[in-house]
Amino acid sequence: MDKTVTKTVVKAEPQQHHHGSTSAAAELIAVGGDPESLICPKCLHRLKPPVFQCAAGHLLCTTCRDELPEKNECASCFFTTATGYTRCYGVERILQSIRVVSHNAIRGMLVCNEKEEHGKMSPSQAGNEQRQGPPVKLGPCGGDGGGSWKVDVRGISRIVKVRVRHAAAVDAIAVMYERDGRKEWTKRWGGSGGKRSEICLQPEEYITCVKGHIGYYNDWFVVRSLTFVTNLRTFGRYGEAEGAPFQLPAAGGRIVGFHGRSGNLLDALGTYVRMDV
Numbered sequence: 001m002d003k004t005v006t007k008t009v010v011k012a013e014p015q016q017h018h019h020g021s022t023s024a025a026a027e028l029i030a031v032g033g034d035p036e037s038l039i040c041p042k043c044l045h046r047l048k049p050p051v052f053q054c055a056a057g058h059l060l061c062t063t064c065r066d067e068l069p070e071k072n073e074c075a076s077c078f079f080t081t082a083t084g085y086t087r088c089y090g091v092e093r094i095l096q097s098i099r100v101v102s103h104n105a106i107r108g109m110l111v112c113n114e115k116e117e118h119g120k121m122s123p124s125q126a127g128n129e130q131r132q133g134p135p136v137k138l139g140p141c142g143g144d145g146g147g148s149w150k151v152d153v154r155g156i157s158r159i160v161k162v163r164v165r166h167a168a169a170v171d172a173i174a175v176m177y178e179r180d181g182r183k184e185w186t187k188r189w190g191g192s193g194g195k196r197s198e199i200c201l202q203p204e205e206y207i208t209c210v211k212g213h214i215g216y217y218n219d220w221f222v223v224r225s226l227t228f229v230t231n232l233r234t235f236g237r238y239g240e241a242e243g244a245p246f247q248l249p250a251a252g253g254r255i256v257g258f259h260g261r262s263g264n265l266l267d268a269l270g271t272y273v274r275m276d277v
Contacts, residue, residue, distance in 0.1 A: 040064055041138050044251050049092040052085035139270025141246040142214045143221030146263030149189055153257035153272045155179045158206055166238040167194035169217040169224050170266040191264035199235045206231055206254040210271055215243015223266045
């Protein structure tokens with residue numbers, strides 16, 4: 001599933017009325033949210049205050065920040081700044097205000113988008129989602145050019161093949177998935193330039209990390225190179241090692257999908273990680 005839409009209940013502060021009195025009880029407001037946005041991209045655990053962010057806005061939990069060998073280097077984009085990580089008080093206030101309520105606890109809390117998504121899932125897909133939980137969304141790393149895209153990862157058991165077009169930068173990427181026993185190709189994300197390389201994974205092989213470089217090429221901030229690491233071997237480098245290094249590790253899980261931005265080149269790339277159970 002590309003995005004798990006849930007309902008949370010946010011406890012609002014007691015409201016001050018115009019005549020000076022305060023309401024006796026705090027107001028409970030039902031809001032929609034994406035739980036993937038509240039996960040530390042390094043350890044893949046739920047964020048808890050204190051929360052830190054780099055200059056580019058990437059979040060990190062306090063445990064992972066304390067374990068960084070270089071405190072001024074971002075663990076997601078690997079940019080180095082003089083200030084390093086700083087406290088993200090806005091996210092901390094949001095985390096402290098959220099009270100998660102199950103869908104069974106409040107009648108009618110399931111929103112329309114979630115009803116539609118659940119209606120599309122086969123029994124086997126729903127069973128896998130319940131056992132494994134939704135995939136974790138990491139990234140994307142790169143620029144904000146091009147158009148955004150993502151993959152519906154429901155029912156995907158593994159990535160079978162990856163095609164990369166590359167030269168001085170990464171021109172495009174396409175992926176073959178195995179979903180409910182059937183193999184299917186995605187569309188090509190990016191342009192038709194560069195050399196085409198194809199990665200073929202063995203039946204028991206899965207991608208554990210995607211890394212590379214992001215930087216400027218012809219005045220566009222794009223993905224300059226990609227390397228794919230599996231549980232068995234390493235593929236690449238595809239493109240040129242120019243710009244800032246980045247990596248998107250699965251941290252004990254496996255990468256089952258991608259999302260990003262592209263035009264004539266691959267502007268940005270992110271991953272969906274499924275944690276093994």
